[in-house]
Amino acid sequence: MSQTRMGETLAPWWTGWLESCGVEAEWRDQAVRQACDACPKLITDMHYEARVQAVRTYYGRKLGRKIEKKEAQTIWLTEEQYMEVIPWWCATHTDCWEYFVKRWCNPEWQKTHDACQEQRLKMPGPAHHQGNRTLDEYATRWSWVHGGQPCPPLKAWAMAHKGKATSIEVDYNPEDPPEAYSNPTVHSRLSQYTKMAREVHGSEWDPSTEDLDGEIIMRTQLREEMEAKLREQEAMYQARLQEQQVRYNARLQEEVQRQMQSMF
Template identity: 25%
Template sequence: MAFADEVCAPAVEEVPLVLVVEPQAPTWAGHVVHFVQTGELPDDPDESERVARRASMYQFVYDTLYRRMPNSTFYRCEKGYEEAAIEVIDYVCKRLLKNLRHEARVQAVPPRWCADQIDCWEVLVDDWCSHEWLALHNEAKDKRAQMEGVPHHQGSSNLYQFGRNWARHNKAEVPEVYDLYAKAHTASYKKVKAFSASDLDDPKNFTNISTHNKLVRYRDEGKARKGEDFNPSQGPIDPELVMVAGGGRSHGSIAIGDGLICCPLTLPEIKARQSSSAPEIRPRQRPVELIVKAAIHSERDRTKKLLAEAAEKQWELEERTELEERTTKMLEEERARNDMQNREMYELLVTVCEKAGQTPPPMPEITPGTTHNSRQASDDPSPATGTSHPGPSPS
């Protein structure tokens, strides 16, 4: 599919810029041709007014109908692209009209294109002062306030102009549309660097989460339908793939390209051409859905982190408890061995004293070990000194 500036090729140099009207053109084009050739208008008053107004923009050159353009240069539409060119021009004209209306309101004075049509200017001003327009304006303002991040960094330039500005500033070639869209939603053309596939790893690299989702879905759909070697940064962007990745024309335009990319097929037509084994075409998620989904993932990650920290603390506590238990057990075993050795030594001392005809000293009181390696208090309130009170003499 060719773009608007690729659809038209120069024809006769002496003639103005126009568009050839072929039999595949819309119904109104046939009425214009008939009026230009015969001077006869349709019977319907409204239709005849529209035909007469449109006819002033067309002219026959060598038995071929051309559309007259303001710059007095003529172009002829290449064969086979007539319907596509008409669709592009119709869409672009609607955007231009909307922009003219917006610019007129910002200027707050009758613009040059409306200077001699004061009645039209009055209609516009009445519309801006109406309650309906104010309600619509406030609704759009609320939606913009809910948006996280700025829409883009293009300013008043379209995507192609942003690319030319970036290329001139960096003394490089204009990137492909996919990279251009990513750059325009990252930073201004003076600050943004070359786009890399690794930039898609973090949604925070872009102005808003919606842009990141569109770029990732285009890449993933391309890999699913064209193979794992698919690289969206190489080659021109595929309008049909943009339609599939973006779930059709939400709000009248496809997901990537800011309305500059045109696809001649509708989403149902694309689905009808697919095989049963093709991946499912998912609807485009709204920005608020993406924000809620990101918030859920963020909360889930935070919960996992807290659980991991709690598990680590529990493990450290268990390790510490186990170490204390092992230490206590070792101390008790050591004290038990010491007590046994002390008893054996005392028995040996008694035996020696009996053989020597002497009275053996009393057996010292052995204090059993505790978990804190301290001596148990005896009946004597005095501190333990390692010696005990004398006991009864052995008989």
């Protein structure tokens, strides 16, 4: 179930419950909005958070050692150990907990998990602020929070690298500097795309209102690949020059020493 669909499912329940509690309409709408934003993320993250909490619980109860979440994320228990710390919310549904445990203990799942974690650690900044939302869902949420303002794909992609869709401070400005984004490479990609799009569509082309152009994306990618190859070739050329210089200096030093020895 998508987060948008999940939010639509939760909203009526929250609204009815808040009405029964006598919450005023203006506060009720705000509370429902917050719940619809937070609950889907909590539900989709439950599978991962449950494993980390199980590790912390096992170390606390069985080993008498308190560990932080960051450390627990790197520790893997055995199936038997996971089964010793079934959380209260799953105590009457051990078959569900067993399903989680078998998945956590699957070598392929662990391998994928570790690979994704390593990839995230290599990033100079957060990948994005979409959470588990697709780009379309991020755009829909941002538009809803900002009074129905249109949010084309390029604008959504840019803002997803600036902050959460629910933040009223997040907006897109083509003139924003690199530090406005969570990852410095985002600014360069947007600049390259915008520059090429204006070469094709004219100087008045506005990235904040236009849809993505597949042809321009391909051209931008090709240009990035060509520039990367040129940088690689330049680096190789400089490395060869440096190596030749080192060899030349070594031969020169040997020749100087030989000449000095012949003089004496």
